[in-house]
Amino acid sequence: MSYTTSQATTPAAGSAATTLSSVDADAASSDGGGPLTGNLYFLADVLLLGAAALFFLFVLPRAVTRLTRLSAWSEGLFLRSGSRRGYTQSVGSQSSKEGEVFDYSERSYAARRHTPQRRVNYANGHPARSLTTVTDDDDSYGGFVTDRVHRSPPAHMPAWSTIFPGVNARLGATLRPGHSIGRVLVLLGYAVLMFFVGLEGGNPFVDYVPAGWVGVSQLPVAFLLGTKNNLLGVLLGKGYEKLNFLHRFVGRFVFLAVNVHSLGYLYQWNIEGTLSRNLVPNIIWGFVALICADILFFFSLQTVREVLYPLFYFSHVLAAVIILPATALHESSTTPYVVASLALYLFDRLLRLAQTRFTHAHLRAIPTLGTVQLSIPTLNAGWRAGQHVRLKVLSTRMGWWGWAESHPFTIASCANGEGEGLVLLCKSTGRWGERLMELARRAEYCEAGGGMPRVRVLVDGPFGGPGHAVIASYSAALLVAGGSGISYPLAIVEELLRDASCGASRVRLIGLVWSVQDVSSLDPLLPHFTRLLRVARDTGTHLRISLFHTRATDSYNVKLSPAARFVREGLTVRAGRPPLASLLSSVVDRALEVHKASDAWTPRAGEARESSSPSGVFVGACGPRALGEDVEKVVRLFGAREEHTRSVGGVECQVEVFGW
Numbered sequence: 001m002s003y004t005t006s007q008a009t010t011p012a013a014g015s016a017a018t019t020l021s022s023v024d025a026d027a028a029s030s031d032g033g034g035p036l037t038g039n040l041y042f043l044a045d046v047l048l049l050g051a052a053a054l055f056f057l058f059v060l061p062r063a064v065t066r067l068t069r070l071s072a073w074s075e076g077l078f079l080r081s082g083s084r085r086g087y088t089q090s091v092g093s094q095s096s097k098e099g100e101v102f103d104y105s106e107r108s109y110a111a112r113r114h115t116p117q118r119r120v121n122y123a124n125g126h127p128a129r130s131l132t133t134v135t136d137d138d139d140s141y142g143g144f145v146t147d148r149v150h151r152s153p154p155a156h157m158p159a160w161s162t163i164f165p166g167v168n169a170r171l172g173a174t175l176r177p178g179h180s181i182g183r184v185l186v187l188l189g190y191a192v193l194m195f196f197v198g199l200e201g202g203n204p205f206v207d208y209v210p211a212g213w214v215g216v217s218q219l220p221v222a223f224l225l226g227t228k229n230n231l232l233g234v235l236l237g238k239g240y241e242k243l244n245f246l247h248r249f250v251g252r253f254v255f256l257a258v259n260v261h262s263l264g265y266l267y268q269w270n271i272e273g274t275l276s277r278n279l280v281p282n283i284i285w286g287f288v289a290l291i292c293a294d295i296l297f298f299f300s301l302q303t304v305r306e307v308l309y310p311l312f313y314f315s316h317v318l319a320a321v322i323i324l325p326a327t328a329l330h331e332s333s334t335t336p337y338v339v340a341s342l343a344l345y346l347f348d349r350l351l352r353l354a355q356t357r358f359t360h361a362h363l364r365a366i367p368t369l370g371t372v373q374l375s376i377p378t379l380n381a382g383w384r385a386g387q388h389v390r391l392k393v394l395s396t397r398m399g400w401w402g403w404a405e406s407h408p409f410t411i412a413s414c415a416n417g418e419g420e421g422l423v424l425l426c427k428s429t430g431r432w433g434e435r436l437m438e439l440a441r442r443a444e445y446c447e448a449g450g451g452m453p454r455v456r457v458l459v460d461g462p463f464g465g466p467g468h469a470v471i472a473s474y475s476a477a478l479l480v481a482g483g484s485g486i487s488y489p490l491a492i493v494e495e496l497l498r499d500a501s502c503g504a505s506r507v508r509l510i511g512l513v514w515s516v517q518d519v520s521s522l523d524p525l526l527p528h529f530t531r532l533l534r535v536a537r538d539t540g541t542h543l544r545i546s547l548f549h550t551r552a553t554d555s556y557n558v559k560l561s562p563a564a565r566f567v568r569e570g571l572t573v574r575a576g577r578p579p580l581a582s583l584l585s586s587v588v589d590r591a592l593e594v595h596k597a598s599d600a601w602t603p604r605a606g607e608a609r610e611s612s613s614p615s616g617v618f619v620g621a622c623g624p625r626a627l628g629e630d631v632e633k634v635v636r637l638f639g640a641r642e643e644h645t646r647s648v649g650g651v652e653c654q655v656e657v658f659g660w
């Protein structure tokens with residue numbers, strides 16, 4: 001950026017005082033382009049766009065395969081209230097009260113065991129309004145879709161990691177937590193480009209203009225990568241949280257460049273004694289932009305994010321909004337970059353406005369899990385398993401700022417499911433979570449007394465998720481969860497069973513592995529697990545749920561509740577950490593066996609025979625970062641055994657971590 005008001009006299013200062021328009025003019029005259037196209041910094045952005053396009057070309061076949069199904073176009077964009085046609089379920093596995101339909105509580109389990117089983121049809125998705133008894137010989141798939149609309153399973157397109165497992169194993173190797181070789185290469189490539197354009201423009205110690213331009217030219221890139229509805233993420237099939245490492249890296253370059261640019265001038269004017277003379281309006285706006293860049297950097301350091309997340313969040317939004325006009329007022333020729341950044345930001349805000357739902361939610365405390373179950377019966381469609389939403393609980397009991405804080409939570413139920421609506425399992429880890437737990441207890445108390453049974457919430461999303469991967473297109477799935485990460489596999493298992501019930505899934509085998517520190521965590525989920533196991537049996541899907549009690553050393557000493565001991569088939573409880581490598585091996589072997597068995601099966605009239613080769617194993621993990629990295633490592637090492645991996649159609653991995 002230039003300072004047209006500068007009265008510099010030294011050669012160094014002279015070059016520093018080069019105006020932006022003259023930089024453009026020089027560049028333009030040398031290559032014959034327009035003022036912007038001739039700009040080195042603009043060309044750097046074009047190069048970055050080219051790199052993004054190249055990545056997109058790699059994922060294009062998968063994207064096209066997914067979008068060949070019409071329903072895929074509307075999935076995972078807007079939460080809505082969909083029609084529930086003919087889902088069935090057993091009375092007793094659900095509470096008859098509105099909002100208790102996804103009931104994990106021990107109370108519900110006890111009630112269910114003492115309630116005679118009969119099937120009910122939720123024709124309009126509301127048990128109270130639409131209860132019609134149906135008989136056991138209805139064509140229901142153990143509690144799922146009964147509308148007899150048989151769909152074909154989705155086509156499968158393997159990822160590049162399956163086609164080139166060796167390359168994937170090398171690029172995926174981690175150098176340090178959170179940094180794979182592939183990721184480091186991307187960051188290195190970006191850094192080299194930035195240093196090249198920064199230094200090509202001139203010596204940053206004597207010419208401060210190029211640094212300013214580097215900062216300005218990277219503003220749209222930082223905005224693009226920082227928005228929730230990230231266009232690049234949509235194209236690449238990656239949620240904003242997966243691209244966040246790039247947003248941070250680009251942000252650091254903006255910070256560095258803006259500081260080199262501004263501090264250079266400050267130093268120079270200080271030596272010349274011209275500081276006060278230079279403090280004209282456009283320079284003051286430059287300082288405003290500098291302060292914003294510094295706030296964006298310092299208040300987003302990991303320590304601040306961990307200790308004072310609201311400070312990070314609000315300062316980040318405010319500084320990001322102010323830096324744009326401040327930059328344009330500082331130097332008018334930066335306007336194209338400012339407008340591009342603003343357009344990306346407004347696009348995201350407007351889309352988020354359209355995605356935001358203001359509704360009521362039911363709260364239920366689950367003390368054994370240290371979790372609050374929040375269910376929104378009015379929203380029951382529009383997301384994909386694995387996606388998350390951002391939640392605001394609009395109650396003054398959440399504290400002075402608590403009601404305005406937006407927290408991300410993975411959706412624990414499947415869309416168009418059994419009438420539970422959107423369910424979140426929110427662990428109380430900090431102040432906000434504890435207040436939510438208090439509110440849940442209070443809500444239950446009021447509910448019991450006929451008082452306030454619900455809270456108002458703002459739900460924003462859905463975001464993230466499996467991207468271009470279609471989980472139902474694999475032959476088998478291994479889902480690994482740690483602690484509160486259980487939301488993620490719950491939604492996936494339910495979605496796979498829902499799809500299996502109408503022939504829209506290839507998944508024949510599902511392994512759900514859950515690590516917990518306390519074995520009593522199982523009890524609240526037991527009714528739900530039991531129901532999933534029953535539905536899996538009815539839909540011909542092999543579901544095995546394995547609970548690992550990480551604090552126990554001997555499986556014989558794991559003390560199960562009487563209710564848990566009652567469930568035998570499909571559920572195992574063991575001591576220690578899950579042996580991920582052998583679990584994956586056994587899922588792969590079983591997938592091959594199951595596939596061979598289904599090959600020998602003769603289809604009935606109207607039923608299609610499946611393809612003769614298995615379509616891979618999907619491995620999903622959710623929980624602490626260390627668990628995610630363990631899973632990734634196991635999959636990578638497994639991938640190195642190319643023959644074995646190829647025989648099952650590949651093993652592909654997706655990890656969700658509760659943080660960034």
Ligand SMILES: Cc1cc2nc3c(=O)[nH]c(=O)nc-3n(C[C@H](O)[C@H](O)[C@H](O)COP(=O)(O)OP(=O)(O)OC[C@H]3O[C@@H](n4cnc5c(N)ncnc54)[C@H](O)[C@@H]3O)c2cc1C
Pocket residue numbers: 241305306307309310388405406407408409410411425426427428429430431432433434464484485487657658659660
């Ligand atoms: C994509 C994603 C999905 C998640 N899904 C779940 C889930 O299904 N169930 C679950 O129990 N937890 C989930 N989490 C974690 C959950 O969002 C945090 O535990 C919660 O926001 C903590 O808030 P707190 O103030 O109670 O705790 P604190 O102790 O104040 O915060 C704990 C940590 O959470 C982070 N954090 C705090 N506030 C926010 C915020 N507003 N936005 C983002 N991060 C924040 C901070 O970095 C901090 O280190 C998810 C997180 C992410 C990023």
